[in-house]
Every structure is written in C-alpha cells, then in structure tokens.
Amino acid sequence: MTRGILAVALVATLGARLPAQEYDVVIRNGRVLDGAGNPWILADVAIKDGRFARIGKIDAKGRTEIDARGKYVSPGWIDMMDQSGSVLPRNGLAENKLRQGVTTAIGGEGGTPVPASQIADYFKRLETQGISINFGTYFSETQTRVPVLGMSARAPNAAELDRMRAIMDTAMRAGAMGMTTALIYPPSSYATTDELVEVARAAAKYGGVYASHIRGEGKEVVQSVRELIEISERAGLPGEVFHLKVAHKPGWGVLMDSVRQLVDAARARGVDVAADMYVYTAGGTGLEATIPSWAFEGGDDSLKARLANPATRARLKRELGTGSPGWWNIVEAAGGWDGVVLVNARNPDNAKYENQTIAQIARETGKDPADAAWDLVAQGRGRVMAIYHMMGEADIETALRFPWTSIGSDAGAVLQLGTPDATGLPHPRSFGNATRVIARYVKERHVLTLEDAVRKMTSWPATRMRLADRGVIRQGAWADVTIFDLDQLQDRATYEKPMEFPTGIEWVLVNGVVVIDHGRHTGAKPGKVLRGPGAVN
Incomplete structure (x- = not known):
C-alpha cells in the first residue's frame, strides 16, 4: 500500500515537472471562422509543424503567441485568378497579396511562364528560392497551339492535334492544375470549340480543371458561358469561368441572371461548372x-x-x-x-x-x-x-450572391513596391480585391454575410481546386491564417491611386509561419508549390 502511494506521488511530482506541450504558434481569444460558412466561435488556435493542432481552450504555450482578442481568425484567403507566375521566381515575397489577406494564389490564365517540358524545373526553382504564398498554376491551350501552328489562325490537322495533346499531357504530369484559354486574345481566339474539347481531354485524363477567359463578356456572354459548359461536358472535366462579368450596359441587370440560369441548369444535370470574379466595375487589359x-x-x-x-x-x-x-x-x-x-x-x-x-x-x-x-x-x-469601364455595380452584387462564385483578382504579385504587377496594369484589384469583398460587400453594402464572404475565399475555392487540407480551420489542415480587425478593414486602392495597401489585416500565416505581423511583411517564405492532380513525384 505504501509503495503504491509513493508511486502515485512520484508520478504526480514528475508530471508537475514535465513542461506542458509547446506549440509553434498559439492564436488566443479570436473569433474563429472555420471557412465553411459557420458562425464564428470564441477559441484559441494552436499550430504545430505547419498544421492546425488544436482548436478550443488551450493552456499550453506557443513559441509565438498572438492575441487576437476582438479580431476574426479566418483561414487564409485564396485568389482563384492570379497573375504572379512570372514574378515569383524574381521576387517571392508577394507582399501586395499577403497584405490583403491572400495566402494561396492560382495562376495561369495565360499559362505557365515556361514551356511544358520546363515546368518541373520552374516549380523546383520556386521551392529552392522560396515563396511567401502558396502557388499553383494552369497551363494554357495556347501553349500547345503555338509550338505546333505558330500564329496561324487555321485549325490543326489530326497529327498536329496529337502533338498538342501530348504537350498538355506533359504539362499535367509536371503538375499543372488544368487547361486555360483566353479566348478574346489571338491566337487563343483562333481555336474552335472542337479543338478545345480535344486538348482538354488530355487535362481531363489527370483530373484537371478547364478555366477560361471566355470568348465574349458583353452581349454574347451567355453564348460564351454555354461554350465553356459544352467544353467541360464533352471533355469530362470541371469548367471555371474566369472573372465573370457582363460588360454590356444594355444587358446590365438582365444577362447576369441568364448566366445564373445556364450554370444552375448545367450543375443540375451534373456538369461541374462554376465561376470566379473580382469586385470592380472596370476591367483592364491591353x-x-x-x-x-x-x-x-x-x-x-x-x-x-x-x-x-x-x-x-x-x-x-x-x-x-x-x-x-x-x-x-x-x-x-x-x-x-x-x-x-x-x-x-x-x-x-x-x-x-x-x-x-x-x-x-x-x-x-x-x-x-x-x-x-x-x-x-x-x-x-x-x-x-488600358482600363475599361464596362460593368454595372448591381451585376457584381448579383454574381456575388451566387453560391458557386469565388474570388479572383486577375492581378499578380508586384516585382517591386511602387510599380504595377507583371501585367503592367495599375489597377486597384492588385492591392485591394480580397479585402474589398468584405469591406464593401459585407460591411457597407450588406450583400454577403461575413461567414459567406470568407467561405467564398477559403473552403469553396479550396474544394473547387481539390486542395486537400486547405481553406478551413480544422485539426490537421495546413495552417494558412488571416487575422483581421473587421472595424478597421478597408481597401484603400483606387483607380487614381491603385497601389495603396488596405488596412485591418493584422497577421497572416502561411503553413504555420507568420508572414504578416501587425501589417508588416516578416520576410518569411514558407509558401508551397501546389501541384495539380496529375503530378508525377
């Protein structure tokens, strides 16, 4: 009996001397939004080895402690239409992305900045040099067309089409997320629907997505979305409309709902189609x-x-x-x-x-x-x-309410602060798009609830892109986090001053590492390359 009592006492003494489990980061007292659209809960969030380790009341300490009292703790925001592919090898900091809460970017409207045969090396370079955000990219159908046909407008013959499919196959096995088109720009505009279906089948074989700057966004927008749905359905892969808009004043207030009906009907019959958008009434291009x-x-x-x-x-x-x-x-x-x-x-x-x-x-x-x-x-x-003022505010609000729209900026990380992104286009979406979704359309216009706005930038795009263990605050998921002060949250970039940083983004973590601390970039580069489903390791 005495030995038993002594043994218990010894264990208790040793237990008291053992240090409590220490986490890498503990975020305390925040209003935690899980990203799935649920209301916030008051909780601590512990992070270990780049992943969420525990959510709840946490007594153990973190090597880094963040007091988020009165602030919202969200999964990191995902930019579904990014233009950073050529910049990140030269400057991986992506400061204008991170300071608006973006932790993951999906690029590639114009494809990868290298040919299919060099994608693996391109990804390795990003990993070796380091990037501050997570980054994945599509490969463009035009990148299969030009090596075979040059700038010719003619259709490929059977042998040429085989070569084009082989190039897409190479890109998918190297880690591209799917196939893109930009169908208003030559030579992409020369591709017929049938050609696009055939090349898309090479991406579909690996579980890729077909995403498109559709053939027309004005009076022909419904017809153009219908073409995307046809390509998706015939080729057997998900279809994504890039930067959904109605750029035709006579169609404002009418055509956007027609697009909704078309997409809803396609989804009802089992076609996996959706769209992303930016929240400005002006677009920009060459x-x-x-x-x-x-x-x-x-x-x-x-x-x-x-x-x-x-x-x-x-x-x-x-x-x-x-x-x-x-x-x-x-x-x-x-x-x-x-x-x-x-x-x-x-x-x-x-x-x-x-x-x-x-x-x-x-x-x-x-x-x-x-x-x-x-x-x-x-x-x-x-x-x-140039910037083109061509969209109506009411259509933006209508499209934001569609459950299947996510958020994409159509803008890239800047190579150097004070200069435009790699597109050469000084547009406020480069510095403010993600923040504006909440500042304008939750706080000011009451178009979305906070929970749904966060869902559109977190769990929905992660689900859409098959990014396992991202876009949610859940034990075991990658710890991408955006912590913001809702009262102070405001996009400040304008058409006149397009490179103004937003306010209210307090901390941003990428894979469990603090990258934005009290609104300032720490210089850390913990981002990961996100390879597509066909990647051969």
Whole structure:
C-alpha cells in the first residue's frame, strides 16, 4: 500500500515537472471562422509543424503567441485568378497579396511562364528560392497551339492535334492544375470549340480543371458561358469561368441572371461548372484588344504592318461598328472610347497621355479615336495597357450572391513596391480585391454575410481546386491564417491611386509561419508549390 502511494506521488511530482506541450504558434481569444460558412466561435488556435493542432481552450504555450482578442481568425484567403507566375521566381515575397489577406494564389490564365517540358524545373526553382504564398498554376491551350501552328489562325490537322495533346499531357504530369484559354486574345481566339474539347481531354485524363477567359463578356456572354459548359461536358472535366462579368450596359441587370440560369441548369444535370470574379466595375487589359482578332495572324510584325496600311486600317475601323467574326468588341463593351483609359503607354513620349480616356487623347491630338488608340499600340515598347469601364455595380452584387462564385483578382504579385504587377496594369484589384469583398460587400453594402464572404475565399475555392487540407480551420489542415480587425478593414486602392495597401489585416500565416505581423511583411517564405492532380513525384 505504501509503495503504491509513493508511486502515485512520484508520478504526480514528475508530471508537475514535465513542461506542458509547446506549440509553434498559439492564436488566443479570436473569433474563429472555420471557412465553411459557420458562425464564428470564441477559441484559441494552436499550430504545430505547419498544421492546425488544436482548436478550443488551450493552456499550453506557443513559441509565438498572438492575441487576437476582438479580431476574426479566418483561414487564409485564396485568389482563384492570379497573375504572379512570372514574378515569383524574381521576387517571392508577394507582399501586395499577403497584405490583403491572400495566402494561396492560382495562376495561369495565360499559362505557365515556361514551356511544358520546363515546368518541373520552374516549380523546383520556386521551392529552392522560396515563396511567401502558396502557388499553383494552369497551363494554357495556347501553349500547345503555338509550338505546333505558330500564329496561324487555321485549325490543326489530326497529327498536329496529337502533338498538342501530348504537350498538355506533359504539362499535367509536371503538375499543372488544368487547361486555360483566353479566348478574346489571338491566337487563343483562333481555336474552335472542337479543338478545345480535344486538348482538354488530355487535362481531363489527370483530373484537371478547364478555366477560361471566355470568348465574349458583353452581349454574347451567355453564348460564351454555354461554350465553356459544352467544353467541360464533352471533355469530362470541371469548367471555371474566369472573372465573370457582363460588360454590356444594355444587358446590365438582365444577362447576369441568364448566366445564373445556364450554370444552375448545367450543375443540375451534373456538369461541374462554376465561376470566379473580382469586385470592380472596370476591367483592364491591353489596348490592342480594341483591334479585331484577324489582324494579329502572323504575329506582332504582321499586326504593325496592317496598322500601317491605310486600307487595312479603314477596314478595322469599319469593323468597330459592324463587328468581326471571332472578336469581342471591347470598345462597344466600354460604351465607346470615353470608357477606355490609357494607364501604361510603354513609351516615354506617350506617358503624358496616361490616365486620360482615348476620346480625350483623340481630341488633344486631332485624331480619330481608333487612330489615336492604335497609334499608341504601334508605338508601345511592350504591351500598352488600358482600363475599361464596362460593368454595372448591381451585376457584381448579383454574381456575388451566387453560391458557386469565388474570388479572383486577375492581378499578380508586384516585382517591386511602387510599380504595377507583371501585367503592367495599375489597377486597384492588385492591392485591394480580397479585402474589398468584405469591406464593401459585407460591411457597407450588406450583400454577403461575413461567414459567406470568407467561405467564398477559403473552403469553396479550396474544394473547387481539390486542395486537400486547405481553406478551413480544422485539426490537421495546413495552417494558412488571416487575422483581421473587421472595424478597421478597408481597401484603400483606387483607380487614381491603385497601389495603396488596405488596412485591418493584422497577421497572416502561411503553413504555420507568420508572414504578416501587425501589417508588416516578416520576410518569411514558407509558401508551397501546389501541384495539380496529375503530378508525377
């Protein structure tokens, strides 16, 4: 009996001397949003070895302790349409992404910045150099087309199509997440629906996703979404509409609901289709998008030769009014040249015209607006960029309410603070898109609940992209975390000042490592490359 009492006492004494379990990070007293759409709970969150270890009342200490009292603790936000692929090898910090709460980015609207055969090395370089966010990317169908057909507008023959599918197969096995198209831009615009179906089947074989900047986002948006659904259904893979919008003023308030009906009907019959969006009424792309697509056949030199030919230019101008087969009229979508603003002339001599509309530049130079725009394109030393004011606020709110929309910025990490992202487009979405979803559409406009806004940026995109163990605060999941002060949360980037950081994002953790601390980047690079389902390890 005495020995038993002594043994119990000894165990108790030893237990008292043993240190309590120590975690890497403990986030205390936060309003924890799990990402699945549930209301917040008041809890501590412990992180160990990059993953969530425990949620609840936690007595043990963390090597890093964060007091989140009065703040919201959310899974890290996921950018479903990112443009950082070419920047991250040169600067992996992605500060403008992280400071708006984004911990994971899915790039590749234009494909990977390297050919299919070099994707594995590209991913290894990112891992070796380090990146501060998690990053995955699609591969573009155009990257299969150009090596085989060049800038030709013709359809591939059977042997050429086999080569294109083989390139996509290589990309998928290297870790691409699926296939993309950008169907308003040549040479992607030259691809027929049947061609896209055939190449998409190579991505479908590995469980990839087909995501598209659809063929038209104006009066033909319903027809263009229907094409995406057809490709998805025939090829047997999920379909994602990039940056869903209605860029056609006469269709505002009407066409977006038509898109909803089309997508809902497809989903009801078992087609896995959804969309992402950014939350601004202006889009941005190259000024060359105002030129009918056929003029690009043969490449840049051929385009410049056509622009220099008065008869050809006269034809192009006529087609601004009549339309042109296979071309989306973005000038019409913007309501005319008054809705098109030059933001990056790519030529010091023309920089004086930046932040003016093409209509204003035309008046100042005494030119026809089309001539003013196309002269700027021809004189650009790189891709001349413009902002197009073409969407309605009510349509943004309508689309946000669709349960299957997620959030994507169509913007990249910046190479250097104070300069635009790799697209060369100074647009506020680069610095404010994710934060704006909550600041404007939860707090100000009451379009979404906080829980659903967070779901659209966390568990839904993670589920959509088959990212196991991301997008939720759950024991065992990767510990990507965004901690924010809802009262202080505000996007500050504007069209006039597009590179202003938001307020209210206090801490951001990526794979359990603090990357943003009291709004400042720590320099840490704990991000992971997210390879697609066909990756061969």
